[in-house]
Amino acid sequence: MSRIIDLNSGKAMVVTDLHGAWDAYHKLRDLFLARHAKGEVDHFVLCGDLIHNEGMEEVDASLDMLLDVMALQAELGKDKVIMLLGNHELPHIYGLTLAKGSVEFTPRFEGALTRLDQRYKATVKRKEIRAFLASLPFFARTKGGVLITHAGAASDVSSTKHVERLLNLEHDDLIKLADGELKKFDIGSLQRGYSHFTGITYDEQAKHYLAVSGAEDPRYNELLRVLFLSGQNTDFDLMWNTLFSQNELDVGESAYLKTLKNFLNYFSTVSKTELRVLVSGHISVKNGYAEVGKQQLRLASCTHAFPRKSARYLMLDCEKTINSSEELVPCLYYVFEGGDQDNTNVAAVKSA
Numbered sequence: 152m153s154r155i156i157d158l159n160s161g162k163a164m165v166v167t168d169l170h171g172a173w174d175a176y177h178k179l180r181d182l183f184l185a186r187h188a189k190g191e192v193d194h195f196v197l198c199g200d201l202i203h204n205e206g207m208e209e210v211d212a213s214l215d216m217l218l219d220v221m222a223l224q225a226e227l228g229k230d231k232v233i234m235l236l237g238n239h240e241l242p243h244i245y246g247l248t249l250a251k252g253s254v255e256f257t258p259r260f261e262g263a264l265t266r267l268d269q270r271y272k273a274t275v276k277r278k279e280i281r282a283f284l285a286s287l288p289f290f291a292r293t294k295g296g297v298l299i300t301h302a303g304a305a306s307d308v309s310s311t312k313h314v315e316r317l318l319n320l321e322h323d324d325l326i327k328l329a330d331g332e333l334k335k336f337d338i339g340s341l342q343r344g345y346s347h348f349t350g351i352t353y354d355e356q357a358k359h360y361l362a363v364s365g366a367e368d369p370r371y372n373e374l375l376r377v378l379f380l381s382g383q384n385t386d387f388d389l390m391w392n393t394l395f396s397q398n399e400l401d402v403g404e405s406a407y408l409k410t411l412k413n414f415l416n417y418f419s420t421v422s423k424t425e426l427r428v429l430v431s432g433h434i435s436v437k438n439g440y441a442e443v444g445k446q447q448l449r450l451a452s453c454t455h456a457f458p459r460k461s462a463r464y465l466m467l468d469c470e471k472t473i474n475s476s477e478e479l480v481p482c483l484y485y486v487f488e489g490g491d492q493d494n495t496n497v498a499a500v501k502s503a
Contacts, residue, residue: 152286152319152321153288153318153319154288154289154290154317154318154319154320155288155289155290155291155292155318156230156233156288156290156291156292157291157292157294158194158196158291158292158293158294158469159293159294159469159470160193160294160469160470161192161193161194161469161470162191162192162193162194162466162467162468162469163192163193163194163195163196163291163293163465163466163467163469164179164182164183164186164192164194164195164196164464164465164466164467165196165198165299165430165450165464165465165466165467166179166195166196166197166198166450166452166464166465166486167197167198167199167200167301167431167432167433167450167451167452167455168198168199168200168237168432168433168451168452168453168454168455169197169200169201169216169452169453169454170200170201170202170203170204170205170213170239170453170454171201171202171203171204171206171210171211171212171213171216172204172212172453172454173210173212173215173216175452175453175462175486175487176201176212176216176219178486178487179452179464179486180195180219180223183195187227187231192466193231193469194230194231194232194233194469195223195231195232195233196233196234196235196291196299197220197232197233197234197235198235198237198299198300198301198430198431198432198450199234199235199236199237199238199239199240199287199301199394199432199433200237200238200239200240200301200432200433200454201213201216201217201220201234201237201239201240202214202216202217202239202240202260203239203249203256203257203259203260205254205454208259211259213259213260213263214260214263214264214267217280217283218275218280220232220234221275221279221280221283233288233291234287235287235288235289235290235291235299235300235301236284236287236288236289236301236394237301237302237394237432237433238301238302238394238395238433239256240284240287241284241390241391241394242256242257243257243260243261243264243280243281243284244281244284244285244322245322245325245326245373245376245377245380246361246370246373246374246376247373247374247376247377247380248360248374255360257360258359258360258362261360261361261362262362264277264280264362265277265362265363267280285322285323289301289317289318289320289390289393289394290317290318290418292418292422292424292426293424293467293469293470293473294424294469294470295424295468295469295470295471295472295473296424296425296426296427296428296472296473296474297426297427297428297429297430297467297469297473297479298415298418298426298428298429298430299429299430299431300429300430300431301394301431301432301433302393302394302395302396302397302398302431302432302433302434303396303398303399303411303429303431303433303434303443303447303449304396304398304407304410304411304413304414304415304429304447305392305393305396305398305410305414306396306401306402306410307388307389307392307393307396308389308393308413308414308417309413309417310417311417311420311421313389313417314417314418314420314421315421316386316389317389317390317393318421320386320390325380325384325386325387326376328379328384329376329379329380329383329384330376330379332379332383333372333375333376333378333379338372338375341375341378342372342375345374345375345378353374354366356374357371357372357373357374360374361373361374397434398410398433398434398443399434399443400434404443404444407443408443408444408446411429411443411444411446411447412446414429415427415428415429415446427446427473427474427475428446428447428448428473428474428475428476428478428479429446429447429448430447430448430450430465430467430479431447431448431449431450432449432450432451432452432455433449433455434449434455435451435455435456435457436449436450436451436455436456436457437457437461438456438457438461439451439452439456439461439462439463439483439485439486440463440480440483442476442477442480443476444476445475445476445477446475446476447476448465448476448479448480450463450464450465450483451463452464452486453486456486459487460485460487460489461485462485462486462487463483463484463485463486464483464484464486465479465482465483465484466482466483466484467479467482468482
């Protein structure tokens with residue numbers, strides 16, 4: 152399985168980081184479907200972090216949105232509806248936890264998956280959702296030279312070999328290796344060590360983070376996998392750091408621009424077309440988008456747009472040659488009515 156999707160023709164509607172916001176997803180999905188029916192748009196590209204809303208549980212539509220994307224893929228095809236893996240989806244493949252400060256993201260979604268399994272007539276279960284997440288590509292590239300991914304250019308990708316490792320990565324292989332190592336140890340001792348480190352019993356944590364009923368659940372010990380993944384498997388660390396990288400916020404824009412140039416060069420080496428511009432989400436931006444140098448467009452379609460009403464999506468001609476991020480700015484459109492009218496092509500926005 153390759154972790155990259157080729158977009159060689161047609162137009163792509165690119166959105167990012169909807170984070171369980173049904174209003175934004177519903178609006179963008181319906182817009183895509185209407186335009187797709189008219190032959191105006193060919194691909195709907197969601198750049199990861201579809202799930203995990205920081206608001207109250209009653210406004211978090213993460214599971215409904217994910218199920219809807221799966222249904223759209225089944226109806227229209229994986230070449231028409233494309234979802235890339237984001238750092239918020241990744242933990243649910245491996246049974247890991249994810250939090251930001253006091254906000255814990257993974258327990259709510261795991262609980263929703265457990266309740267889904269308990270529904271008598273549910274046609275999709277946890278195992279199908281986990282398999283869907285595990286199948287997601289990390290990248291998409293256009294014939295015109297645009298590379299699309301969730302976070303941006305990662306300094307860990309420092310050679311063509313790193314690119315090849317990412318494109319051929321198999322989650323189940325990494326899990327099998329980790330679980331194999333886990334079986335070599337006394338599970339009770341590992342659980343006690345995990346509890347000692349956190350100050351909370353392992354049983355409490357497994358029930359909280361994994362939404363398991365107890366030790367009889369086959370997923371009960373998944374929290375222990377982290378002991379044999381991070382720092383133990385170079386492919387896992389490469390993937391994790393690529394999807395979680397804070398990019399220019401980590402090293403500053405000047406140093407990051409070098410990373411960005413190299414990142415695109417490494418991907419160009421394994422591509423038929425030179426890749427000259429990167430499109431990503433992941434990091435908050437003012438006015439719904441930001442140019443990072445001349446080779447990256449950072450997009451915010453909902454959660455990471457400040458103010459929220461400035462959220463944008465991108466309409467991308469997959470065949471058109473793109474040489475700089477500046478060329479993509481006129482192709483940005485507002486998600487919500489009343490977006491601030493800044494230096495985006497106003498006429499194009501109003502006619503979207």
